[in-house]
Amino acid sequence: MKILLKIMYDGKGFHGFQAQPGLRTVQGELTEKLARLFGAPVMVTGCSRTDSGVHALGFCVTAERQDKKDITLPVSKITHAAPGILPQDITVAAAAVVDDEFHPRYSVVKKKYVYKIWDSHIVPPFMRGHVLEYKKHISDDAILLMKEAAEHFKGTHDFTSFMAQGSKIVDATRTVFETDVYRDSEGCLCFSVSADGFLYNMVRIMTGTLLSVAEGKVSPSDIPRIIENRDRNGAGETVPPQGLYLKEVTYPFPVNWE
């Protein structure tokens, strides 16, 4: 019996998602604490491997007993029971029973990320660790240029230019479905992007490139050439992890969330 959990986490206190000996990770915490909730050793599998400091608003994991036996806690009780067991920086937002064949990573058809930039030198304490502290104001005109540049990411491309050097990916072709650059209700400048998959550091390099556009170093019309060149050095810098949020993952069938 496999349970799919939609979780949120504040990446500040974690060395990323993936379990690593001796380090506090999201997978490590879930594996330990869900065992207590389900009354047996548990195997936890994630939809992605987020880096240290990266946050999640709609991350998906599956959890199953190592002995594959049924989980007796009704799925409808999980979101109510989880806060008493999980640490303060992980929240279970929804739960569902899924088929044993379901894989939270391989089944994904779309992932959406948001990168948040705080573009003022006055950084409210509540934002710390949750945004890129860019410190310089980005004008409305520059935002329009960033939005125009981000449009060029759409479509199916070889995104080698937007992949961390040294990645062992053979085929860097990905399809970007949607992009947007906008200011949210809290005043953060946000870059959102959805695709069928992402290369290592792809969103962070895209964001760095959009900041080069805001700074006038790159023009929106340069983006297609930067993509075509398949050269990491042509794109902007890799911005730090703390502005990045995994917003949503989509599966090819409806999930019966409870």
Place this chain on the structure above:
Amino acid sequence: MKILLKIMYDGKGFHGFQAQPGLRTVQGELTEKLARLFGAPVMVTGCSRTDSGVHALGFCVTAERQDKKDITLPVSKITHAAPGILPQDITVAAAAVVDDEFHPRYSVVKKKYVYKIWDSHIVPPFMRGHVLEYKKHISDDAILLMKEAAEHFKGTHDFTSFMAQGSKIVDATRTVFETDVYRDSEGCLCFSVSADGFLYNMVRIMTGTLLSVAEGKVSPSDIPRIIENRDRNGAGETVPPQGLYLKEVTYPFPVNWE
């Protein structure tokens, strides 16, 4: 030479504003760190004494050298220099030079507080310590009743019913200027209130009373009688500190913020 600073702080990590030996407080941190910024021992005076866990978005403090000499750092540089010296949970939003007679507490003519309630059992990790975790959904109809009840706080009243028992205040008369109950862009249910001054726990008892209205235990039209009775037992419970934000203080003259 006196400098007025508008500061924000995340109350999570502080035992309130006021300095206390052996405890981490906002006044304690500012006194220590501003001495480094101004190159001499400093005296810091606050506009209010917030409790442990209470947050601030627009708290005002004055800072002056203990030897009363001029602060050589130009006031226009303070907001830029402060992040390098202050801890992550305190931000200087603005600074101004004020007269030596200025007192950040006695000069206040209006203070505004906001209390944030998270009314779902799914609490995003980013909200923890920054809202009251109320866990039950509050309907739009209940919000309208809370708003109607809050209207009755307006005006000049003896607010003994909304003051912590054991307070040594002789005259509990205060004038409430504005109240509102609304849902903010993050989804928090907010109660905002401005007055010429507040009694100990006044906003937290008002909020507890509004939650009694939401729960149908108190009707909006009961509020005038609760005020008139001058009996703490007639009002609702004191909600916890972590939902409370000092939003703004107003002085009777314009401040030349830089």
